[in-house]
Amino acid sequence: MSEDRPTDHAAVPDTGDEPAAPTAEPALAAAETAKPAGRRRLPTLLAIAAVLFGLDLLTKCLAVAYIKPYEWIPIIGDFAGFRLVRNPGAAFSMATGMTWLLTLVAAAVVIGVIRIGRTLRSLWWGIGLGMVLGGALGNLVDRIFRSPGPLQGHVVDFVAVGSFPVFNVADSAIVCGAILLVALTVFGFEPDGTRSGRKHSSEETA
Template identity: 85%
Template sequence: MSEDRPTDHAAVPETGDDAAPQSAAAVPEATETAKPAGRRRLPMLLIIAAVLFGLDLLTKCLAVAFIQPGESVPIIGDFARFTLVRNPGAAFSMATGMTWLLTLIAAAVVIGVIRIGRTLRSLWWAIGLGMVLGGALGNLVDRLFRYPGPLQGHVVDFVAIGWWPVFNVADSAIVCGAILLVALTVFGFEPDGTRSGRKHSEETH
């Protein structure tokens, strides 16, 4: 009896020239799929926000402790000075009759920034959002815990420069952070770390 058996071609892998292109084509696809995304930036965002929040809280406590209402402490002549103001409105004394609404807006900003930050991969966006978050938290604490009560609290402002309305560290952080975010948007820098113009150029080629 012959012991020769038919070869099962389905079970034998192809090793000829026909198999090489398939293997070579599979490698780039796997590499592209496994390409690591940018580093998450939420920790950086939270660190920046915490530092600015702490600085804002400290400077407000010092202002309340050492500056009397109506008193003006010159820093650079009459151009820059410390003066204590209780502000029921928004940054730079705007919308003074809408304290409760501003409180809700500040709370919404805090929640929104944290949600965006969970998927953030751009360092510059993390810096800008961290500044906005730190400033929003600083003024939100005033509105919740300072006189005359929750949702109606007056924000402590103490820095006066020239004709500019009196402001605090939180106001400065919010404005500077917002300017940075607008600039990033205008120049095409995305929160995921890419640049929209460059991404479009790569796709067209």
């Protein structure tokens, strides 16, 4: 007499259906919602702005203390030197009759740069915006606190090179920072740390 022995594995009916292959949709969705790589660059931006602002303020104080108005102090013959002037206009003595408007524009630039910097992840964008912020703050302080009065103050300029209008450290920082930001935009470097050309190519590959 034979006895039925329990089988090791339960019988599974063959329905003919194969397991569904995993799709790439979850991975793509996760990639789209992922945050940009890199750390925030606001501290870098603020550090650069603080250094340039301090340097601008120090050099202006020294210029006012040791250079007489319109006195020429040669550094490289007649090509480059120091000449103290009071500028009511923008960088390089432009828009001299719009001092109050330039003050408001400088204040708006400061606020805008700080707002952008809160989500910034690109080091180079942080450097460029830090230069613009430091320069804008330097000239803004002059317009608020120097004579002839608030919002009408004249900016201290003292660097003379060739036939260029007399300028200061803040003017140089603004111009150099703006050039850097334009170059970053032209070559596709984004404020979030990505590069537009590479971003598009990776999306096409996916």
